Amino acid sequence: MAVHQRSPSNLTELERICKEEWQRIPKSRCRKLVASFPRRLMAVLAQKGRVNIYHRKESRKLKDSKNGQPNSWSFQLDGILQDVSQEEVYTQVCRRVVQGALDGYNGTVMCFGQTGAGKTYTMSGSTKSYKQRGIIPRALQEVFQEVEKRTEYSISVHMSYLEIYNETLVDLLSPLHGASHRSHRGKLVIDEVGREVFIRGLSLHPVHSEEVALNLLFEGEMNRIIGSHALNRNSSRSHCIFTIHIESRSRTLSAATYVTSKLNLVDLAGSERVGKTGSEGQMFKEATYINKSLSFLEQVILALADRRRDHVPFRQTKLTHVLKDSLGGNCNTVLVANIYGEAAQIEETLSALRFAHRMKGVKTDPAVNKHLDPALQIKELQKEVQMLKDELSIHNTLVNRPNITYEPLSEAQLAEINSQVQMYLDGRLKEINIISIRQVQAVFAQFKLVVHQNKRQGEGSPASRKRLESESKSKLSSIQTPDREQESQELDTMTTDTQESQLPGNEPLQYCENNVLSPGLPRTPPSKADAFEDFKVGQGSTINSILKENKAVLLERHGLLRQLTEEINSIKKEIDCTTATIQQQKEKRETQGTLHMSCFEPDASLLLKIKELKAQYQQRYEALRDIKAEVNYCQHLVDQCRVRLLSEFEIWYKQTFMLPEEELELTVDKTLEQVSLSYCIPHILLILGEEKII
Ligand SMILES: Nc1ncnc2c1ncn2[C@@H]1O[C@H](COP(=O)(O)OP(=O)(O)OP(=O)(O)O)[C@@H](O)[C@H]1O
Numbered sequence: 001m002a003v004h005q006r007s008p009s010n011l012t013e014l015e016r017i018c019k020e021e022w023q024r025i026p027k028s029r030c031r032k033l034v035a036s037f038p039r040r041l042m043a044v045l046a047q048k049g050r051v052n053i054y055h056r057k058e059s060r061k062l063k064d065s066k067n068g069q070p071n072s073w074s075f076q077l078d079g080i081l082q083d084v085s086q087e088e089v090y091t092q093v094c095r096r097v098v099q100g101a102l103d104g105y106n107g108t109v110m111c112f113g114q115t116g117a118g119k120t121y122t123m124s125g126s127t128k129s130y131k132q133r134g135i136i137p138r139a140l141q142e143v144f145q146e147v148e149k150r151t152e153y154s155i156s157v158h159m160s161y162l163e164i165y166n167e168t169l170v171d172l173l174s175p176l177h178g179a180s181h182r183s184h185r186g187k188l189v190i191d192e193v194g195r196e197v198f199i200r201g202l203s204l205h206p207v208h209s210e211e212v213a214l215n216l217l218f219e220g221e222m223n224r225i226i227g228s229h230a231l232n233r234n235s236s237r238s239h240c241i242f243t244i245h246i247e248s249r250s251r252t253l254s255a256a257t258y259v260t261s262k263l264n265l266v267d268l269a270g271s272e273r274v275g276k277t278g279s280e281g282q283m284f285k286e287a288t289y290i291n292k293s294l295s296f297l298e299q300v301i302l303a304l305a306d307r308r309r310d311h312v313p314f315r316q317t318k319l320t321h322v323l324k325d326s327l328g329g330n331c332n333t334v335l336v337a338n339i340y341g342e343a344a345q346i347e348e349t350l351s352a353l354r355f356a357h358r359m360k361g362v363k364t365d366p367a368v369n370k371h372l373d374p375a376l377q378i379k380e381l382q383k384e385v386q387m388l389k390d391e392l393s394i395h396n397t398l399v400n401r402p403n404i405t406y407e408p409l410s411e412a413q414l415a416e417i418n419s420q421v422q423m424y425l426d427g428r429l430k431e432i433n434i435i436s437i438r439q440v441q442a443v444f445a446q447f448k449l450v451v452h453q454n455k456r457q458g459e460g461s462p463a464s465r466k467r468l469e470s471e472s473k474s475k476l477s478s479i480q481t482p483d484r485e486q487e488s489q490e491l492d493t494m495t496t497d498t499q500e501s502q503l504p505g506n507e508p509l510q511y512c513e514n515n516v517l518s519p520g521l522p523r524t525p526p527s528k529a530d531a532f533e534d535f536k537v538g539q540g541s542t543i544n545s546i547l548k549e550n551k552a553v554l555l556e557r558h559g560l561l562r563q564l565t566e567e568i569n570s571i572k573k574e575i576d577c578t579t580a581t582i583q584q585q586k587e588k589r590e591t592q593g594t595l596h597m598s599c600f601e602p603d604a605s606l607l608l609k610i611k612e613l614k615a616q617y618q619q620r621y622e623a624l625r626d627i628k629a630e631v632n633y634c635q636h637l638v639d640q641c642r643v644r645l646l647s648e649f650e651i652w653y654k655q656t657f658m659l660p661e662e663e664l665e666l667t668v669d670k671t672l673e674q675v676s677l678s679y680c681i682p683h684i685l686l687i688l689g690e691e692k693i694i
Helices: 086-093 095-102 119-123 135-149 210-223 282-305 318-322 343-360 374-398 411-426 437-458 462-479 484-493 528-537 541-592 604-656 661-678 681-689
Strands: 042-045 050-054 072-076 106-113 153-165 168-171 189-193 196-200 205-207 239-250 257-267 331-338 369-372
Touching: 050 343, 072 343, 086 095, 086 135, 095 106, 095 135, 095 239, 095 257, 095 331, 106 119, 106 343, 119 135, 119 257, 119 331, 135 153, 135 210, 135 239, 135 257, 153 210, 153 282, 153 318, 168 318, 189 318, 196 318, 205 210, 282 318, 282 343, 331 343, 411 437, 528 541, 528 604, 541 604
Parallel strands: 106 257, 106 331
Antiparallel strands: 042 050, 050 072, 153 168, 153 205, 153 239, 189 196, 239 257, 257 369
């Protein structure tokens, strides 16, 4: 039977040992049915993957009708392997797990069952003939065949063989093994890294061929502790975990990424009833340990199958701790439940089938174990950087820029940049020739340094600070980043803006290569859109900030205007309503024919209300008139500022980028005219800010 998504398997041992021709394994493996097969107790429906156990009078052990227990059981398993060869067992139980391991999935195949039921035969096979070899030698053969086939990968294989005997970990392949191996027990420690479990101290043997691997396997087998007891003369008294460790790296893709996997082939010690097997002394102690660990294994399986449980007691015993990442992790797991087909063993058979059935409820989450080798990745990136540098230098040679380097700047180069910045700030150098990103960064760093120094020196002297700021503003204007998005948002908020089409940004863009200006080279002006952004934060910053302030005032006044209009409308509505009420009252009294003069007078309270409302109306109306005037005025200022910003920009653009002189002269006069006006604007703004003055 089995667990997990891949088709697990079930192995059913339905008969007592038949001296010859065992043909067992994969799904349900059963030798020829013997006469003693308890047909009335058990039905094996191999095709349907089902085993039924019936309560019969002959089987007193299962007679528990007093407790209301069912007297027949039906177990649906993933497969039954009955009367099948070792090869068939391997194909059905292990082949896909091995293939998965080569692709980077962890895999576990585990044989469970009553002592003598055929677990070791299934896992290791019989030494009698090659045909009867079990899962482990077949898996090794397939791994090495695949290594040969998968030429596009570099695959390394290691092996380890662990035994758990009486809760002690033993390395079956330890170089210290031999007669004295028992004295080396206990030196192995179970450790966990993330979700992965490994045994510290367990020897890991590199193997390059099937032959070497099989030699190691036989060596490990020899070291297994074999006991003897009444049921099975060669019963293994320990749990054994044979592990094939695989690491696979692509030969064609990046070697920094690789996959690893562990393929655990587990032969569990047989479960037994101590009384039945007549164990005593050392054998009794062994049986107790075995049964205890198997019972903990069962508890773990129960906990894993129960989704509501958030704690799984893996650490209660060495066996479950070692198998932690194989039972509940990212592993392809197959459980083979070996069972007898004898009436005398029906209770153990039932218990093995129950265990198998529970295991069916456990879901694992198979995933490829992908890793990244940081050292290799660094090497690969370094190689790539070098390649890109080479490509860039070829490109630079082709475009006639041979002296550009992409290495970090040397001390001498940094000193040169610092001196250039200093000269630029002093006015001795008109422009800094930009040659690389590194150099631009160094220039900015130097600017920052100078600004910090100036700040410290200029503290307590606002005049000098202001001067420094304005100096650095105008000098840096050619490399500042324009805040284009902010400007466009501001323009969007103004519903009265109609001159956007006049903005220089709407003209076609013309970029010169890298936008770099250097003294000796022919200069191509930047696009007007880009230049305008520079202008707004540079020379045009004063007029631009006045424009922004005017827009803000205009926006605020618009809000006020809207609010007043709403208030006036609502007062007007109330006046109309009150007037209507008065009229209605009047008409009502007239129709009633009331003669007294006072009866024609409307209610005094309504008259008072009308009076108050009219006063409010008057007051709001006057305020509205004032605000309207302000709005118009502000709008005018905004328009004026915008026109001025644009015209000053035009002049600056022509001067800066050395356009023909005649064109320049034409615009200069206009500018001078406008300069005097532009400085009046802040005063007007102040007046607008204090509403009462108007
Ligand atoms: N299908 C089979 N065909 C032939 N012989 C078998 C078969 N199954 C088991 N045997 C033989 O039965 C004996 C007991 O089997 P095995 O050692 O595999 O049992 P086990 O479950 O591993 O027992 P234990 O738990 O005590 O180790 C062995 O001699 C084995 O060769």
